[in-house]
Amino acid sequence: MSNPVYLALDLPNLDAAKALAERVKSHVGGFKLGLEFFCAHGHHGVHEIAQIGLPIFLDLKLHDIPNTVAAAMHAIHVSEPAIVTVHASGGRAMMEDAKAAAPNGTKIVAVTMLTSLDERDLTRTGVDGNAHDQVMRLAELAQDAGLDGVVCSGQEVRAVHKRWKDGFFVVPGLRPAGSATGDQKRVVTPRQARDDGASVLVIGRPISRADDPVQAARDIEATL
Numbered sequence: 001m002s003n004p005v006y007l008a009l010d011l012p013n014l015d016a017a018k019a020l021a022e023r024v025k026s027h028v029g030g031f032k033l034g035l036e037f038f039c040a041h042g043h044h045g046v047h048e049i050a051q052i053g054l055p056i057f058l059d060l061k062l063h064d065i066p067n068t069v070a071a072a073m074h075a076i077h078v079s080e081p082a083i084v085t086v087h088a089s090g091g092r093a094m095m096e097d098a099k100a101a102a103p104n105g106t107k108i109v110a111v112t113m114l115t116s117l118d119e120r121d122l123t124r125t126g127v128d129g130n131a132h133d134q135v136m137r138l139a140e141l142a143q144d145a146g147l148d149g150v151v152c153s154g155q156e157v158r159a160v161h162k163r164w165k166d167g168f169f170v171v172p173g174l175r176p177a178g179s180a181t182g183d184q185k186r187v188v189t190p191r192q193a194r195d196d197g198a199s200v201l202v203i204g205r206p207i208s209r210a211d212d213p214v215q216a217a218r219d220i221e222a223t224l
């Protein structure tokens with residue numbers, strides 16, 4: 001089985017991101033480029049990281065009216081990413097149009113409930129109920145819209161996988177036992193997420209901020 005770990009290259013400096021990606025490339029399965037990276041380095045930066053040779057997950061979390069999201073999706077064809085994110089709360093029509101506008105072969109996955117949120121946060125956004133129900137509701141909407149899968153925390157991935165057998169599940173908010181959680185609230189270990197059905201494990205700071213990122217990536221790989 002190929003390595004399911006996508007390293008989140010959340011670094012503001014392109015040379016530093018490239019250097020880190022080169023160092024750990026043998027111990028991860030792909031690179032995740034998010035808002036911080038794309039706003040700073042755009043398509044040029046994506047191209048530079050893609051040249052390293054691993055698949056690219058372009059985590060733009062698109063969320064707007066259907067027409068705008070479809071146009072944005074057209075504009076990223078040039079990068080041919082393996083995976084792109086949209087927000088499920090953008091609604092069914094937005095997700096349908098996003099998928100229709102996506103490059104062939106690119107998986108479009110919908111963010112359900114960010115792993116940095118807990119149930120108190122959910123209540124404050126006006127949503128009653130627990131994280132599990134919210135994730136299941138949005139996963140069903142994403143499936144109905146014809147997306148490839150969803151992003152959810154490791155605490156929900158088993159339940160989502162049970163209901164959506166051939167879905168593609170991206171799980172961030174992962175922390176090796178004993179490591180700092182930072183701003184993440186719904187956290188599990190990489191091994192737990194994999195055992196519960198995650199297709200992709202998104203890991204950032206536990207590798208990128210480690211004293212020895214190569215060793216940290218190897219240690220995580222060894223647990224899988």
Ligand SMILES: O=C(O)c1cc(=O)[nH]c(=O)n1[C@@H]1O[C@H](COP(=O)(O)O)[C@@H](O)[C@H]1O
Pocket residue numbers: 008010034059085111113114115116151152172173174182184202203204205206
């Ligand atoms: O879509 C994502 O990748 C994502 C969704 C989510 O709910 N939570 C989440 O943390 N992420 C991303 O996953 C990465 C997690 O980074 P670390 O917390 O440093 O491991 C970041 O790049 C986030 O943008």
